[in-house]
Amino acid sequence: MRFRTGFGFDVHQLQAGRELWLGGVLIPHEKGALGHSDADVLLHAICDAILGAANLGDIGHHFPDTDFSFKGIDSKILLAKTCQLIGEAGWKINNIDSTLCLERPKIMPYLQAMKDAISQSAAIDQDVISIKATTNEKMGFIGREEGVAAYAIVMLIG
Ligand code: MG
Numbered sequence: 001m002r003f004r005t006g007f008g009f010d011v012h013q014l015q016a017g018r019e020l021w022l023g024g025v026l027i028p029h030e031k032g033a034l035g036h037s038d039a040d041v042l043l044h045a046i047c048d049a050i051l052g053a054a055n056l057g058d059i060g061h062h063f064p065d066t067d068f069s070f071k072g073i074d075s076k077i078l079l080a081k082t083c084q085l086i087g088e089a090g091w092k093i094n095n096i097d098s099t100l101c102l103e104r105p106k107i108m109p110y111l112q113a114m115k116d117a118i119s120q121s122a123a124i125d126q127d128v129i130s131i132k133a134t135t136n137e138k139m140g141f142i143g144r145e146e147g148v149a150a151y152a153i154v155m156l157i158g
Contacts (some may be wrong), residue, residue: 002092004066006053010044011149018154021101022107022148023114023122023131028104033148036065040075042131045150046118047075049081050072050093053156054086056124083122091158095128096150103145107133 014020014041017034021040033039047059056062062085063070063078072077083093096118106123107114111131119126142149 003094004055004158006049006051006108006154006156008045008048008050008052008152008155010048010059011147012039012041013147014145015016019103021075022110024079024117025108025113027105027110028047037063037070037073037078038075040092041089041101041148042098042114042152043075043079043121044119045152046096046098047079049096049098049152049154050082050086050156053154054091056085056089058114075119079118079121080120080135086156089158091156093122093124093128094155094157096122096124096129096152096154097130098132099129099135100133100148100150101142102133102148103135103138103143118120133138 011032015034016029019033020027020029023042084121113128115126141147
């Protein structure tokens with residue numbers, strides 16, 4: 001049995017007039033994340049961690065923001081495609097641990113829905129998906145609610 005770990009990080013600007021998608025869930029908020037896709041920072045960090053563990057490059061390589069077919073795309077589709085890529089390379093996800101970093105809104109009410117969405121897209125059990133959240137203690141661009149960031153690590157087995 002082989003084991004690999006991978007790390008992912010992503011950040012997006014928050015702007016009025018955009019939808020806020022986090023962990024595959026649409027969250028009611030006065031600002032949303034800016035990006036070529038639905039700008040789901042948590043799913044992007046998880047995709048990068050999965051790709052990193054399999055040494056298959058990064059999300060920008062597989063789903064470039066210059067490709068119009070990815071414009072506004074649901075990042076749950078990108079997660080499913082990422083899992084397909086590592087599956088073809090002989091890997092499967094053992095577990096995911098992640099942290100969302102944003103000032104507002106509180107995401108606790110949405111954690112279960114996020115786990116449901118990730119579980120479904122990645123075809124993995126919910127008990128191997130960990131999602132944590134923290135504020136940035138009002139410091140920096142996250143503290144000023146100008147942006148949102150996410151970190152993820154993934155272990156693959158194969
Ligand atoms: Mg991104």
